[in-house]
Amino acid sequence: MTSDPEATTVEQFISDLSLGDGEMLAALHRVQERFGFISRPAVDAIARHFHITSARVFATVSFYSDLRLSPPAETRIEWCGGPACRLKGGENVRIALESTLGVKLGEATPDGRVELREAQCDGSCHQAALVWVNGRVHGPIGGADAVRLARGVSSGERPTSEDGDGGEGS
Amino acid sequence: MTGYEGLRLAADEAWRRVLSPDRLRVAVTVATCGRAAGVEDTLAALKSEVAARGLSLDIAVTGCNGLCHEEPLVRVTKPGGDSVLYHRVTAECVAKLLDEALDGVCEEMALAALSGQVDGLPSLDALPFWAIQERRLTARCGVIDPDDIEHYIATGGYSGLAAVLDGLSPEDVIARVTESTLRGRSGSDFPTGRKWDFLRTAKGDSKCLVCNADEGDPGAFVNRVLLEGDPHAVIEGMAIAAHATGAARGFIYIRNEYSLACERMENAVRQARERGLLGENVLGGGLSFDVDVVRGAGSYVCGEETGLIASVEGSRGMPKIRPPFPAQSGVFRRPTNVNNVETYADVSALFLNGLAAYVSTGTERNRGTKMFSLSGHVERAGVLEVPLGTPVERLIEAAGGVPGGRSLKAIQPGGPLAGIMPASLVAGLALEPEEFRPHNVQMGGGGIVLVDDTACIVDLCIHFERFAENESCGRCTTCRGGTQRLVEILRRIARGEGREIDLERMRLLGGMMRNANCVHGQAAPTVVMNSLDFFADELRAHIFERRCPAKVCKGLVRYEVVGGSYAKGLPEAAAICPTGAVVPADGSYRIDQGLCVKCNACREVAPDAIAVVDAFVAI
Numbered sequence: 001m002t003s004d005p006e007a008t009t010v011e012q013f014i015s016d017l018s019l020g021d022g023e024m025l026a027a028l029h030r031v032q033e034r035f036g037f038i039s040r041p042a043v044d045a046i047a048r049h050f051h052i053t054s055a056r057v058f059a060t061v062s063f064y065s066d067l068r069l070s071p072p073a074e075t076r077i078e079w080c081g082g083p084a085c086r087l088k089g090g091e092n093v094r095i096a097l098e099s100t101l102g103v104k105l106g107e108a109t110p111d112g113r114v115e116l117r118e119a120q121c122d123g124s125c126h127q128a129a130l131v132w133v134n135g136r137v138h139g140p141i142g143g144a145d146a147v148r149l150a151r152g153v154s155s156g157e158r159p160t161s162e163d164g165d166g167g168e169g170s
Numbered sequence: 171m172t173g174y175e176g177l178r179l180a181a182d183e184a185w186r187r188v189l190s191p192d193r194l195r196v197a198v199t200v201a202t203c204g205r206a207a208g209v210e211d212t213l214a215a216l217k218s219e220v221a222a223r224g225l226s227l228d229i230a231v232t233g234c235n236g237l238c239h240e241e242p243l244v245r246v247t248k249p250g251g252d253s254v255l256y257h258r259v260t261a262e263c264v265a266k267l268l269d270e271a272l273d274g275v276c277e278e279m280a281l282a283a284l285s286g287q288v289d290g291l292p293s294l295d296a297l298p299f300w301a302i303q304e305r306r307l308t309a310r311c312g313v314i315d316p317d318d319i320e321h322y323i324a325t326g327g328y329s330g331l332a333a334v335l336d337g338l339s340p341e342d343v344i345a346r347v348t349e350s351t352l353r354g355r356s357g358s359d360f361p362t363g364r365k366w367d368f369l370r371t372a373k374g375d376s377k378c379l380v381c382n383a384d385e386g387d388p389g390a391f392v393n394r395v396l397l398e399g400d401p402h403a404v405i406e407g408m409a410i411a412a413h414a415t416g417a418a419r420g421f422i423y424i425r426n427e428y429s430l431a432c433e434r435m436e437n438a439v440r441q442a443r444e445r446g447l448l449g450e451n452v453l454g455g456g457l458s459f460d461v462d463v464v465r466g467a468g469s470y471v472c473g474e475e476t477g478l479i480a481s482v483e484g485s486r487g488m489p490k491i492r493p494p495f496p497a498q499s500g501v502f503r504r505p506t507n508v509n510n511v512e513t514y515a516d517v518s519a520l521f522l523n524g525l526a527a528y529v530s531t532g533t534e535r536n537r538g539t540k541m542f543s544l545s546g547h548v549e550r551a552g553v554l555e556v557p558l559g560t561p562v563e564r565l566i567e568a569a570g571g572v573p574g575g576r577s578l579k580a581i582q583p584g585g586p587l588a589g590i591m592p593a594s595l596v597a598g599l600a601l602e603p604e605e606f607r608p609h610n611v612q613m614g615g616g617g618i619v620l621v622d623d624t625a626c627i628v629d630l631c632i633h634f635e636r637f638a639e640n641e642s643c644g645r646c647t648t649c650r651g652g653t654q655r656l657v658e659i660l661r662r663i664a665r666g667e668g669r670e671i672d673l674e675r676m677r678l679l680g681g682m683m684r685n686a687n688c689v690h691g692q693a694a695p696t697v698v699m700n701s702l703d704f705f706a707d708e709l710r711a712h713i714f715e716r717r718c719p720a721k722v723c724k725g726l727v728r729y730e731v732v733g734g735s736y737a738k739g740l741p742e743a744a745a746i747c748p749t750g751a752v753v754p755a756d757g758s759y760r761i762d763q764g765l766c767v768k769c770n771a772c773r774e775v776a777p778d779a780i781a782v783v784d785a786f787v788a789i
Contacts, residue, residue, distance in 0.1 A: 022502075023462075059485070063486035082389055083388050083389045087621060088547075091724070099749050120427055120468065123238075123389075123545070124202060125389060125391070126206070130206065137207075143771035144774040
C-alpha cells in the first residue's frame, strides 16, 4: 500500500499531526507547500495517517478554494474580488485579463503556463484595483495595465515589480 | 506574583533600549498592507545600504499603525529618543533617507514627529487621521515589534492576566466583563460576559475557546492589523477567558489570506509557552491553558461560528443547525466559546487599564472603543480606533473623505452581508450597532467601504450577491438557490433585460431567505433589500429605461470614438485593445461593437478620444 514513494514522503511529512488537535488543515497545507498541490495518492496517504476514509479528506480538500488538486501553473495571476477593487475598476481588470489570456477566472492557458483565479481581499485596499502575480501585488492597475501584464506573461516575460500608473475605471 | 515580576524586569530593560536606544534605530512597518506597497524591497534596500555604508544602527520591525495609505512607513529613533516617522519610503528612497535622516530630518519623506521636539514637524496627534482616535487596542500597533514578547510585556502586557490569576474568581472576571458592556465585536453584538457564563456553567470536561480570526469580509482588515501588530493581546484575552470559563484548550483560527498574521501568531504562542504564559500552571496561578493556531484554507462561511468549528475539526466548513449551541457542543463536541479577535483584545485592554478607564469613553449602551477600516472611494485608506458612538461623518472626514471632488453615494459597513446605506442616512449616524439596525443594515465587524457617485448600485448588488453565492456552503437550498436566483435576476437587469416583476420577486426571495439555516443565507439578500428601499430609482432606470445612470453596467453601455482622426492616442488605443475592436475607419478609428469587451483599456490610453455612452439611448 505504501510502496508509492510520494505517499511515504507525505506520511513522513505529517507524522506529528493529529486529527484530534485540529491539524487536518495543517497537514493539507504542509503537503501543498511541499508538492504544490494535493495529489490523489497524497489524499490517500493523509487518510491513512488520520485513520479516516479518503472520501473525507477529499471532501475537505475540495471545499476550500486555496487547496488544489492539480499542479499550479508557472505564472499565477490572482484577481482580487474585493469591493474596493471593484469600485476602482476591478471588473475592467478582470475582463482585460480574461480577453488577453483567452481564459476565464479559474482556468489556465492551453499551454498550462499561466493561470487566472479569483482571490479574496486581504485589506491591501490602498493599492486597489490590484492583482497578485505569483503572490506579489501589482496595483493600482486599470484595464490597460492588465492587458500589458497579461501580454507580458503570455510572451514568457518574467513578471516585474513595475506597477501600473493607476488608470481608474469609470 | 513573582513569575510576572521577573518577566517584567527583563522586559523593561529591553524596552528602554527601544525608547532611548544607545545607537540609531530604524524600525520598518512590515505588514500585509506594507508588503502591497513594496516594504520588502524597502527593507532589503535598507539592509544592503546600511551594510555598504558600514553604518552602525539597528534595524527593527513593527506592525501597521493603521496608516496603510502612507506605507511603507519607517521610524527613525536617535540615541536620546527623538523619533520621526517617515512615509512612502519605497526602495528607491532609502538612500536619500539614510543621507538625511540619520543626522537631521529628511523633510521630503517626514510625516510626523513621534517623540521629542523636531523643528517644523507636526506631532502624529496633529494629523486628522490620528486626532480623532482613541488608541487602546491599537496602542502597541506600529510601536512594538510583534515578534518580541518583551515589548508586549514592557508595555503592560500580561499584567492583566497576572492580576486576574492573583485574586479574581471566574465569577468576578465575568462580572467585570459584563459591567464593561463589552459585546461581540465581530458584529454579533452578543454580550461577551453572558457568552462566557454559558461556557462556565456548561457541563463537560476539556472546554474549548476559539478565536475567530477568519476576517472574511472583503474590505475589512481591522483584525489583521491587530493580529499582525499585537498578537499577544489576543492570547492574553483568551487566557483571561480561559480562567473565567474553565477552558483548557484554545484555537486561533486565522484565514489563509493572512499568512503574516499566522506566522506572527505562531511565534507569539511559542514565546508565551516558553515564558510560562501558556501551558500548565500559568504564572504559577493554577491556570492550565494552551493555544494552537489553525490556518484556514479559503472559505468565507468559516467565519460563521459553527462553520469555523467544523473547519477546526478538519471538515468542510459547513455551518450546523443550532441547537446544540457551541457552549453545549462545539469543537470535537466539547463545550466551546467563540469570540472575535477584537473582543479578546478588548478583554486584555479592560484588565490592563481597569474598568473605570474602559468605561470612560463610548456611549451609555456601548462603552469603549472600536476599530474600523476604511477602503473604497476614500482618500486615506486604513484603520482607525475611535470611541463607540463617534459620528460616521467624523470618521470619514478624518480619512480625508471621498477623493477627486466626487460626492459620497453610499457606505457599505460590515461586509457583503451587512447591507448598504445611502449618504443621506450617514448624516448624524453614530458608530454603534443600534444606530444601523433601524435601516436594516448591520454595523458589523468594522469594515466600512465608501462608495462615490461613479458607482452603480446594480453593479454593487451583483458583486455582493455573486460573492454570497460563491461562498454559500451549499447545505440549504434556501441559501444556495436563493443567492443563485438573485444573481440571475440582477445580471439580467444589468444586461437591459430587466422586468417590472423583478423588483417584487427580489423582495420575495429576500424575505424567503431569512429562513436559511445560518446567518450567511439569512443576511445574503441584505444589500439587495437595502437597494430596493434606498436606490429604487436607479434600479428602475435600469429596468424601464435600459440605462445605467453611472454608466458602469457593461450591458447598458458601449464605447465610442468621439475625438475624430486628430484625437491623441487612438493608434495606441488600437494597439492596447485585447480583442482588436478599435479598427481604422475613414482616416480615423471606430469601435467594432461586436468585438469590444468593454475593458476600458482604450479609454485609459486615449481618454479624450473615447467615451462611454448609453447603449440603448441615442447620443
